[in-house]
Amino acid sequence: MKTLIVALGSPYGDDAIAWLCLDFLRQQSGLGLDYVLFKSKGNGLDWMQALASVDQLIFMDAVIGDKELGKIHLLRESALPTQASMFQSSSHQIPLDQSINIARNLGYLSKHARVWILSIEIKRDSRLVLNANKQKQVFSQVWSMISPLR
């Protein structure tokens, strides 16, 4: 099963955590050749370039949450907030639910492809990217969550 993992983020602060997770995954020989890894640089559409006959799409992103720094939530596509229920995070760009729909409507993404979202919790007043131990835990959790999705 071919899987595309898209890390959404930037080089800045805790927004970089999904990119760091992708760098970690890239170093894991156990990941296999069926995985395509892509760093999305934030315009909401660039990940479509990496789509080629994938059966599964996994987005990783930092989210501000109220549980625990570094806690990971595995969400199905249906759990994505829609435009009607949230303020757009960057409205010049296309919200994630819409860009997934565009990819499906244009035939870039199979109608049957599964979509997952790995949300990594960050806080406004702490720095996950500066906490090596926490990061190790996050990498380990990401690996353990992605492995069963093969």
Place this chain on the structure above:
Amino acid sequence: MSEKTININIPVLARVEGEGALDLRIANNEIEHLRLRIFEPPRFFEKLLEAKHYSDVPDIVARICGICPVAYQMSAVSAFESLFALDPGEWVHRMRRLFYCGEWIESHALHIHLLAAPDFLGFENAADMSLHFPEQVKRGLRLQHAGNQILQFLGGRAVHPVGVKVGGFFHAPNLVQAKQLLGALQACLDDAQDLLVWLLSLDLPGEASDFTQVALKSEHSYDFIGRHLHTNLGFDCSIEDFATHFKETHETHSTALYSLLNSSDYLVGPLARLNLNHHLLPQPVKQLIQTYGFQLPNQNMFNSIIARGIELYFALAEAINILQNYEHTQYPSVNVKVKAGQAFGCSEAPRGILWHSYEIDDDGYVRHARIVPPTSQNQARMQADLQQGLTQFGLDRPENELRLHAEQIIRNYDPCISCATHFLNLNLARV
């Protein structure tokens, strides 16, 4: 008199950048109160720039906007280079022009296909449009990607590029990279022409109206960076005199400043540029416009989408032209000698003129910064256009039609409220 009050609330004005609301009160079929409110918190970028070294400014201002970082960088570097009496040379000037072409292509392609076109074709959003117009949306994505490739070529990455410095660029791409990019852009030229033909076939609303228009003035080419401004009323001034004529005021309902020219609203952006500077377009672009019968100057604001299509075609053809003559250089920048004083820079962001002013000390540190982005310049014009456009549309129309038309008028300006200081809540009271 019986009184009927109706409240409309749009929780999200999709497809614009920033947070805002529109209050509208209609009494006796006349607009009694109309207020475009921008409530996104101010971002204090000018204050953040204080005490920063001039050399850090291009990277800091690039982060003001994810859509027009090149404009912020170009206005900043042209300000410093003017103060330092520095000419970075022909290679840098050509590459800056190429860099700016990339930003216009990606920004215009995004706005045309994913933000504005759904309005004119009757769709909620680009995802719905992509079901019925898949080839057009694919074309938009290809064109946007082409623009982003130019930004990566010179800026290292498409979002918040980092290749720019005062005096030039940090590196010169090699000939192989230039040839690859040239091939990618040439493959998109038919897309850009098809786009223009498609835009001209759209049934666009609106009527011609009179309004002041402002753009950079140049002598020989359709320019991105300049030192003079002019209007359709015959007024012109140097960018050093901008603050004398263009006055920013604070309105209590808006966190973005209102900018007025001699106390009047004015338009900046693609339609204003094209109306004022179309004679400077290269002959093949002029020929294309004539072939398809688009009249310039053009006073219908809804034709802004066509102006974007024309500028996109121009920018793509210009980028190809620059790359066909690309030469690698060992010296992508020149040395800088700092001088204290007041620095002024101005460039044509995709949405219109972006004016920067910096006060620099002897060591090159910023003492004071002022940035006037296009959306705050267009804010008063948007409000006036809403007043006129909704009246022309018919104030007795059903609320949902009034709301959609108001949104279309605002989106048509491609406002970047985040730059100026994100959705529209329309509160309509009809008496």
